[in-house]
Amino acid sequence: MQVFDYEDIQLIPRKCVVGSRKECDTSIKFGKHTFKMPVVPANMETIIDEKLAIFLAENGYFYVMHRFDEESRKPFIKLMRDKKLFSSISVGVKEHEYNFIEELKNENLIPDYITIDIAHGHSLSVINMIKHIKKQLPETFVIAGNVGTPEAVIDLEEAGADATKVGIGPGKVCITKLKTGFGTGGWQLAALERCMQVARKPLIADGGVRHHGDIAKSIKFGASMVMIGSLFAGHDETPGELVEKNGEKFKSYYGSASFNQKGTKTNIEGKHILVPYKGSIIDTLNEMQQDLQSSISYSGGKDLDAIRKVDYVIIKNSIFNGDF
Numbered sequence: 649m650q651v652f653d654y655e656d657i658q659l660i661p662r663k664c665v666v667g668s669r670k671e672c673d674t675s676i677k678f679g680k681h682t683f684k685m686p687v688v689p690a691n692m693e694t695i696i697d698e699k700l701a702i703f704l705a706e707n708g709y710f711y712v713m714h715r716f717d718e719e720s721r722k723p724f725i726k727l728m729r730d731k732k733l734f735s736s737i738s739v740g741v742k743e744h745e746y747n748f749i750e751e752l753k754n755e756n757l758i759p760d761y762i763t764i765d766i767a768h769g770h771s772l773s774v775i776n777m778i779k780h781i782k783k784q785l786p787e788t789f790v791i792a793g794n795v796g797t798p799e800a801v802i803d804l805e806e807a808g809a810d811a812t813k814v815g816i817g818p819g820k821v822c823i824t825k826l827k828t829g830f831g832t833g834g835w836q837l838a839a840l841e842r843c844m845q846v847a848r849k850p851l852i853a854d855g856g857v858r859h860h861g862d863i864a865k866s867i868k869f870g871a872s873m874v875m876i877g878s879l880f881a882g883h884d885e886t887p888g889e890l891v892e893k894n895g896e897k898f899k900s901y902y903g904s905a906s907f908n909q910k911g912t913k914t915n916i917e918g919k920h921i922l923v924p925y926k927g928s929i930i931d932t933l934n935e936m937q938q939d940l941q942s943s944i945s946y947s948g949g950k951d952l953d954a955i956r957k958v959d960y961v962i963i964k965n966s967i968f969n970g971d972f
C-alpha cells in the first residue's frame with residue numbers, strides 16, 4: 649500500500665483562470681446548509697463553546713459543539729433555535745444517550761446536525777446509534793466517526809450515516825498511535841484517499857492539519873469538510889485557559905481522552921499541551937479562507953472542485969507528520 653501524509657504531498661499547479669484570488673469560491677454545501685469554508689473547529693472542550701458556536705453560525709461557518717457538558721445540550725438547541733441559527737451537537741454511545749435522543753424527539757428539539765463522537769467508530773455501538781438517531785430524528789444530518797478504513801465508511805454509510813469522519817490518531821494531542829499501535833497517524837492523507845474511493849457520502853478529514861495548505865490537500869484526497877483542533881487552539885475565542893510562562897502567552901489544549909478531560913486515569917489516549925497564543929480567531933479564519941482561495945487559483949479553477957482534479961507528487965514519508 650502506498651502511504652503518505654500531508655507533509656509528503658505537493659499539489660501540482662495548473663493554468664490560472666482568475667484575475668484575482670478574490671474570485672475563487674471556497675463555499676461548501678454540507679447537509680442542508682452552505683458554509684463559507686470546508687473547515688470546522690474540533691468538537692473538543694478547549695476548542696468550542698457556546699459563544700464561539702454562535703459566532704461561527706452567525707458568520708457562515710460550520711461548527712460542532714462538543715459532548716462533554718451533557719446537561720447544556722437541550723438549552724443549547726433551544727438557544728440556537730431562538731436565534732434562528734442551525735444547531736449542531738455531539739453525542740456518545742452509552743445507554744443514556746439513547747434516552748437523550750428520544751427526549752429530543754418528544755420535546756421537539758430537533759438538531760440540524762448530530763455528530764457521534766467515539767474513538768473507534770467502526771463498531772456496533774456506533775452503527776446502532778446511527779440507526780437509533782435516524783429512526784427518531786430522520787431530518788437530522790448524522791456525522792459518524794471516527795474511522796480509518798474503507799470498510800468502516802461502507803458500514804457506517806449503510807447504517808444511515810450522512811457523513812463519516814476519518815482520522816484515528818493523527819491529532820496533535822493524540823497518543824493513540826503510541827499507546828495502541830493503531831491508527832492513521834503518519835498516513836492520514838492516504839487513509840482519507842482510500843476512504844474516498846468507496847464513500848458515497850461526504851467525508852470529514854479529522855486531525856493532523858498543521859498548515860493552511862493541508863486543507864487543500866484534504867479536499868484533493870476526498871474531504872468535504874476538514875476538522876481542525878490545534879490550529880484553532882491558541883485564540884481569544886477558543887475556551888482553553890490562557891497561561892503565561894516566562895512572559896509569553898499560551899493557551900491550554902487537551903485531548904478529549906486525556907486525563908484533563910476524563911478526570912480518571914482509565915484508557916487515557918490524549919495529552920495536554922500549551923500552544924502559542926495567536927489573538928483573534930477571526931484573523932485566522934480570514935487568512936485560512938484567503939489561503940484556500942489561493943489554492944483554488946493554483947488548481948486552475950474557481951471553486952473547490954478544481955482542487956479535486958489536480959495531480960500531485962509524493963516527496964517522502966514520515967510517520968509523525970511534524971509531531972514529536
Ligand SMILES: NC(=O)C1=CN([C@@H]2O[C@H](COP(=O)(O)OP(=O)(O)OC[C@H]3O[C@@H](n4cnc5c(N)ncnc54)[C@H](OP(=O)(O)O)[C@@H]3O)[C@@H](O)[C@H]2O)C=CC1
Pocket residue numbers: 740741742765766767768773794815816817818819822824855903904905915917
Ligand atoms: N480521533 C481519535 O483518534 C480519537 C479520539 N478520541 C476522542 O476521545 C473522546 C473519548 O472517546 P471514547 O473513549 O470513544 O468515548 P467514551 O469514553 O464515551 O467511550 C464510548 C464507549 O465506547 C467504548 N469504547 C471506547 N473505545 C473503545 C474501543 N477501542 N473498543 C471498544 N469499545 C470502546 C467505551 O467503553 P470503555 O471505555 O469501557 O472501553 C464506551 O462504552 C472522544 O471525544 C473521541 O473523539 C479518543 C481516542 C482517539
Ligand SMILES: Nc1nc2c(ncn2[C@@H]2O[C@H](COP(=O)(O)O)[C@@H](O)[C@H]2O)c(=O)[nH]1
Pocket residue numbers: 690691692794815816817818819820821822823824825854855856857875876877878879902903904905906917918919
Ligand atoms: N487520539 C486522540 N485523538 C483526539 C483526542 N482528542 C481529540 N482527538 C482528535 O484530534 C482531532 C484534532 O486534531 P488536531 O491535529 O487538529 O489537533 C480531534 O478532532 C479529534 O478527532 C484524544 O484525546 N486522543
